[in-house]
Amino acid sequence: MLLATLIHRVSLPCPQVSADEAAHLLEQHYGLRGTLRSLGSQQDLNYRIDSARGRFVLKICRGDYAAVELQAQHGALNNLQTQVRVPKVIRALSGEELLTVTVNGQTVHVRVLDYIDGQPLTHLPHLGRDVIAGFGQLCGQVSHALSRFEHPGLDRTLQWDPRHAYELITHLLATLENVPHRDAIKHVAEQVDARVRPLAEHLPWQAVHMDITDDNVVWQRDAQRHWQVQGVIDFGDLVHTWRIADLSVTCAALLHHADGDPFAILPAIQAFHAVTPLQREELQALWPLILARAAVLVLSSEQQQRLDPDNAYLLKNAEHEWEIFHVATSVPVELMDAAILRCVGETVSPITSEDFAPLLPGLVGREFALIDLGVLSPHFEAGNWEQPGIDRRLLDEAAAVHGLAASRYGQYRLSRTCADSAVEPDTFPLHVELHLPHGTELEAPFGGTLRHGADGLLCVHDAQLSLRLWGVTTALKPGAVVVKGQVLGEVHAPLTVQVCRALIEPPLFCTPTRAQAWQVLCPSPAVLLGLACDAQPELDPEALLARRDASFARSQKHYYADPPRIERGWRNHLIDMQGRSYLDMLNNVAVLGHGHPRMAAVAARQWSLLNTNSRFHYAAIAEFSERLLALAPDGMDRVFLVNSGTEANDLAIRLAWAYSGGRDMLSVLEAYHGWSVAADAVSTSIADNPQALSSRPDWVHPVTAPNTYRGEFRGQDSAPHYVRSVEHNLAKIAASKRQLAGFICEPVYGNSGGISLPPGYLQQVYGLVRAQGGVCIADEVQVGYGRMGHFFWGFEEQGVVPDIITMAKGMGNGQPLGAVITRREIAEALEAEGYFFSSSGGSPVSCRIGMAVLDVMEEEKLWENAQVVGGHFKARLEQLIDRYPLVGAVHGSGFYLGLELVRDRHTLEPATEETTLLCERLRELGIFMQPTGDYLNILKIKPPMVTSKRSVDFFVDMLSKVLDEQL
The missing domain is CATH 2.70.70 (Glucose Permease (Domain IIA))
Incomplete structure (x- = not known):
């Protein structure tokens, strides 16, 4: 009798009611008029109604279903209203919640529910950990809320009830023509039956929804683009059965979004268990029931497609259901049992030595x-x-x-x-x-x-x-x-x-x-x-991070909310303590890559000899200074060696003050130059300092950012328009009878993702600044030293020669090292204020490392690599523009690139939240990437200059994958 009932249920096709007939039912029985749109379903017929009174759902099911079962659904909906958001039942004009009518000679049950706005997540190939946990939490909340709900309509024979899975699978196997698939499902059914049968009498019973899946949970994005649950729909599978069945259904559905990894569902189990604690027997039954659900899904789909071959909903879901089955069967049942127990803190007894003889x-x-x-x-x-x-x-x-x-x-x-x-x-x-x-x-x-x-x-x-x-x-x-x-x-x-x-x-x-x-x-x-051969336990990552937060100033931020612990690197990869390599796409300090043996050898050798400050006399400082001047434009003949880019820019400003006799500086909006008092004063990036625009001292005069992509004036012919801002500020300084000190600018717009300045901009600005007695500072800390590929210095792209060049970052491949290069008369102007030295910048160790960096860059042809591989990189990134509306533009060249993400290519609304989510997802895929720009909507792509074509292709392929996931 049971099997006959199951066979009858799974053999029922959808009711045949056209949209016009449905509209007539609505108007006749509910007084509703509106536009109808068909919604997918396996055995019911659902229409969304957009009417003047609001949005509703018309649900039509075959008369074969007992009315008491539908009344049970209404009872559950009413029971849940104050605890979980679910649809409300709309009464007909007659006052009834459920109507039984005849359409085209077929008896059907008709009811109307209100509509919960949002969308299911079935179409998303990937769901983040927080969303997966959200499904589990919601399932636990519904389970808890229904724990005391009872209704005679719950005692029903349902094909999805796992108590009947073995019998149903055995019967439906004949519908599957593929023999290997049939054998695999048969094996699963036998495994499930053997594991669940001994546990069955210990499993708690209650009313369960049985369909809290990616189809039936409605979500919306919040302002930060995070998914938030809006409600649960479709109570058609409500039944009285094992409590754990509800979670098994949810977990099975999540396997479609697991990237082939069944462990991805563990956050859902943890979240459910936190709301509704599960007994050990339930935890042990969970994975077998997930397997059973996967088998029933594919077999029911095969059966239903035979009965209703034109049902697009069935055809669309069939692929997902087979994916669920393949992921569920990709690992041993024993492994998932262990994973489930461990993820909620259940322990397993260790093996003791009492009963063993020695192996050796x-x-x-x-x-x-x-x-x-x-x-x-x-x-x-x-x-x-x-x-x-x-x-x-x-x-x-x-x-x-x-x-x-x-x-x-x-x-x-x-x-x-x-x-x-x-x-x-x-x-x-x-x-x-x-x-x-x-x-x-x-x-x-x-x-x-x-x-x-x-x-x-x-x-x-x-x-x-x-x-x-x-x-x-x-x-x-x-x-x-x-x-x-x-x-x-x-x-x-x-x-x-x-x-x-x-x-x-x-x-x-x-x-x-x-x-x-x-x-x-x-x-x-x-x-x-008999050997103590176990690895020493690693430091708890959360405890270590807590120690950092307790002692290290909070303003010194770390990447990511839960950062991996990185203790090793090699070339353009960083390696965590569990041996995972991450592609480093943002570490522009390590130009030679991480762990370079030449750096280790040179540093060790010089440390073994001497390290002191530059007031002592030693050969390395002269040799390194000569090497740097050989790279500089003609006429530049003096070098200052310092510790960092911040110190280099700070010193450059002091030089401008000393040489010009003035204090007033022009700087460019949206720029960053460092953290010292002077360098911070000329920095205007609100991404680095939210108070930047309101806290500039009166000697700093920011000029309009010459951003050719999203600035006030756009395109390659915009230089004259941006120069007017410079002219305006120079006129103000002259009118106040104050002496201009200088102008500082990155020759390529760094914080905005490597945007090139409009052609001719620096030529015009440098001329105006020099005409008023100021000096021109090129901040090459990020863009210089060959990173751009086609140019060694960023200012070469503009066809200008600055008065002062500042540099750092890659000079020491991570060793604290920066430099200022200028002319003799500018350098000697500082002598009136006393002597200058930098403890580490000009030390023997720093100088030897600096020269070794130049040697390796030449020997390993890293400038050529930046040009060739960097050109391939930009070309591949530009191909994304045609494929993804979110990709607005690709900036820069070589290994100094920026990918700008926008929500609208006409308004250029920055896709800030999407960029954050994209960077988080890239980390999961083994790539370190961070946003930049005032709106934090630009990928800051500045990898080590040893980056290979293989790494570039991997990065762009993974970026495409994430964009395909519709973050």
């Missing part, structure tokens, strides 16, 4: 050399971890010296990092590798059955545990029963030891995200080995 009895008490293969290992330098087989080679070398060597269980391996990859690398070892004398005997730590596997695997397993070994020669046959202490064989190669609680084939390595769950299934073999 001949080595008991012997000392092993435990080799550090982690991210901070001193064995790794200059990228040698990228060499194939490096870990085994290090273990071999240690064994040759110490006799016995071993790796550490659970130590994240640097050698397994993956550059330019959006996929989290599998860096966590679930095994220990031992290098022992060949011929060392192994004995069974416990009794069990012997099994041979691929790649030389030897496995001993009993009902609870399996011991997995590689590198062993044995005379025992597969299927042999061994007893504790029996000799298994001899070591003939490096010995790999892995323990597993389940009869599955675990990997030797897993990703950091999955490490907690895999550790439950594959705990450390330390107790079998």
Whole structure:
């Protein structure tokens, strides 16, 4: 009887009621007139009504459904009104909430609900962690609110009720023509039945919605572009069943947005559990029920498409449902069980040593050399971890010296990092590798059955545990029963030891995200080995961040709300403590890249000799100054060495004051020049200082930003218009009978994403400034030193020569180092105010590093790389403009680029919030990127100059992926 009822339910097509007939029903029974738009559904017919009285939903279902079931839905809606936003039931003119009528000879039930504005998220391929948690929290809230709701219409036979999943799947398998798919679903059904059956009597019952999915939860974006829940719709699957069924439905739907990773749903489980605590049996039943839901979804869809082949809603959802099934079956059930338990704080008992014999009895008490293969290992330098087989080679070398060597269980391996990859690398070892004398005997730590596997695997397993070994020669046959202490064989190669609680084939390595769950299934073999081989626990990242916040001034911000801990870098990548490599797309200080061996060698050598200040006499300061002057325009013959770009700009302003005899400075709006008093005074970027425009001293005169993209005047012929602002300010200074000191400007507009100044702008401005006795300062801190590719200095693009050049950033590849280059008469004007020196800027270490940077840039052809790869970079970014309306423009050249995001290409409304979300998502995909500009709507693309074409393509591909996700 039960199976017959289920078969009947799943065999019902949608009612056949046209839009005109639906409109007639509305006017006749509800007095409503309006525009009708069909809404998707599997077995019901739904229309949205836009009327003068508001927006409503007309729901029509077949008369086969008992009226009491629909009345139960209305009761639940009324019950939830004060706790969760749900639709209200609209009464007909007769006062009834539910009408049963005949249309074209078919009996149908008709009702009207109000409409909740917003949108479902079915179309989004990716959902962020906060949205996934939002689904779980909402599901928990609905579950809690319905926990005491009862109604006779809840006692119904429903195809989606997981209590009937095995019977329904068994019946519907025949509808699936694809044999491999059919076999896979049959296997899932058997797994589910075996796991859920022993738990069933312990699972709490209540009224459940059973369809809190991406289709039936309505969302809207807030002002920050974050998704916010608006309400829950569609109570058509309301039923009295296991409480955990509700969460299983929600989690299954979320697998469609998981990027293939079932662990993505864990925040939903945590959020549900925080609202409605789950029993351990429910947690253990959850993943099997998710699998059951996935199987029923695909089979019901196949069945329904046969009955209703023109149903576009079914066709659209079929692909999503198969994706859910494939993601759900991509990992062992045991792994997801462990992940679910661990994510809510449930523990699993450890393996103790009481019942085990030693695996290596001949080595008991012997000392092993435990080799550090982690991210901070001193064995790794200059990228040698990228060499194939490096870990085994290090273990071999240690064994040759110490006799016995071993790796550490659970130590994240640097050698397994993956550059330019959006996929989290599998860096966590679930095994220990031992290098022992060949011929060392192994004995069974416990009794069990012997099994041979691929790649030389030897496995001993009993009902609870399996011991997995590689590198062993044995005379025992597969299927042999061994007893504790029996000799298994001899070591003939490096010995790999892995323990597993389940009869599955675990990997030797897993990703950091999955490490907690895999550790439950594959705990450390330390107790079998009698060896303290576990990795030392890492510092808790949240506690470490709290320590930083408690001691480090809060105005010194860090990137991201939950930043990864970065302790290592190599070339244009940064590596966190779990061995994940992030593409560094914003670190314009490290022009040579991170971890360059020449920098380490030069710094170490000079530190071993001497480091002092520039008032002492040593060769390096003369040599470096000469190298810098050789790069400067003719006529510039004096160098100041300082610690930073801020200090360089501060000194340049002092030089302008001393040389001109005046104090008044012209600076450009939206610009940033540093944090010292003087450098900050001429900085007008409100992104860096929200009070910038209202707190300038009276000696600073900001001129209109010559922004050719979004400024007051646009295009390449706009220079004369922007020059008028300079003329106006110069006239004011002259009228006040004050002497102009100078004009400071980045030759390429840095904080606005590398926008080139309009042609001829600096030529005209420099002429006007010099005519009034001022000096012209080119702030090359970010744009200079070859980063632009086609030009070594940014001012070359404008065809001008400044009076003072300031630089820093890449000069020292991270060493505190900056410089001011000018003419002798300007430099010597400062002598009237006393002598000048900078402790670190001109030190022997800084000078040697500065020269090494120039050497490496030349030897490795980094200027050429900036030109060639940078040109490819810009071309690929420009291709995005035609594909994505959000991409407004690409600025800059070489490795000094900016991608400006706008909501409207005519108004140029900045897409500030979208840019923030995009940068957060890029980090999840393995890329560090940050916004810049006064509106924080420009991607600040200033990577190390060693950046490769492969890295560029990875960045643009991931950027396209995020834009496709419709952030």
